[in-house]
Amino acid sequence: MVSFLQKIIFPVKRSGLTIISILLLSSSLNSASAQEPSLFTVGAGAFDIFDDETTAEFRMEYTFPEAQKVGIFTPFIGLSGTADAGSYIYSGIGLDLFFGSKFVITPNFAAGIYGNGDGKDLGYAIEFKSGITFATRLPDYSRIGFTFHHISNAGLDDRNPGEESILVLYSIPIANLF
Numbered sequence: 001m002v003s004f005l006q007k008i009i010f011p012v013k014r015s016g017l018t019i020i021s022i023l024l025l026s027s028s029l030n031s032a033s034a035q036e037p038s039l040f041t042v043g044a045g046a047f048d049i050f051d052d053e054t055t056a057e058f059r060m061e062y063t064f065p066e067a068q069k070v071g072i073f074t075p076f077i078g079l080s081g082t083a084d085a086g087s088y089i090y091s092g093i094g095l096d097l098f099f100g101s102k103f104v105i106t107p108n109f110a111a112g113i114y115g116n117g118d119g120k121d122l123g124y125a126i127e128f129k130s131g132i133t134f135a136t137r138l139p140d141y142s143r144i145g146f147t148f149h150h151i152s153n154a155g156l157d158d159r160n161p162g163e164e165s166i167l168v169l170y171s172i173p174i175a176n177l178f
Contacts, residue, residue: 036066036074036096037141037173045146045167047082053120056083057165062174063094076108085117088151090129104143106133114151123159127151133169143171 040062047057061078068075073093080088092110099105107130114127131149138144147169152162 035141037175038065038068039063039141039143039171040174040177041078041143041169041171043080043147043167043169045165047086047165048120048163049166050164051120051161053084055086055119057081057167059167059169061171063171074106076110078110082117082119084119086115086119087117088112088114088127088129090127092129094133098137102137104133104135104137104145106135107131108133108149120161120163121159122151122153122161122163124153124157126153126156128154135169135171140176141173142176143169145169 043059045057048054059080063076077091090110090112094106094108097105110129113125129149129151133147135143135145148166150164153160
């Protein structure tokens with residue numbers, strides 16, 4: 001039985017790593033990412049979509065420009081809030097994967113401080129956010145898309161219910177604001 005599972009799992013792991021490697025290589029070689037400016041993002045959507053405490057969520061985020069990348073990762077900072085007075089301030093990194101010059105998928109990870117307000121108690125003040133954003137880049141380098149993410153305390157507390165959110169996002173280059 002073990003050898004049968006190894007025959008199935010190990011090729012899947014290798015092919016998964018191959019696909020990820022190809023995506024990273026194509027992304028890093030793609031000239032579409034060479035000029036990415038700093039972005040100011042606003043978003044609105046639903047917080048805790050898979051539970052009975054669903055509420056509205058709003059977000060503001062600053063994404064650093066291409067010149068300030070950390071290796072292949074783009075740093076960002078943000079603040080989100082819910083209609084139930086919950087708040088989350090965070091900082092993290094994302095990886096822009098361009099498909100052509102218009103479509104970008106950004107897996108991302110952040111750590112931050114959460115306050116539940118009158119909303120869902122996530123069990124601990126320190127929370128981690130992981131997610132993925134799908135966007136279209138417009139000719140002026142602004143982006144429109146949606147994001148899905150999960151927030152949890154990663155087991156720092158016995159109580160760790162987590163939550164999932166989905167939001168529509170609009171990002172505009174900072175230079176276009178002034």
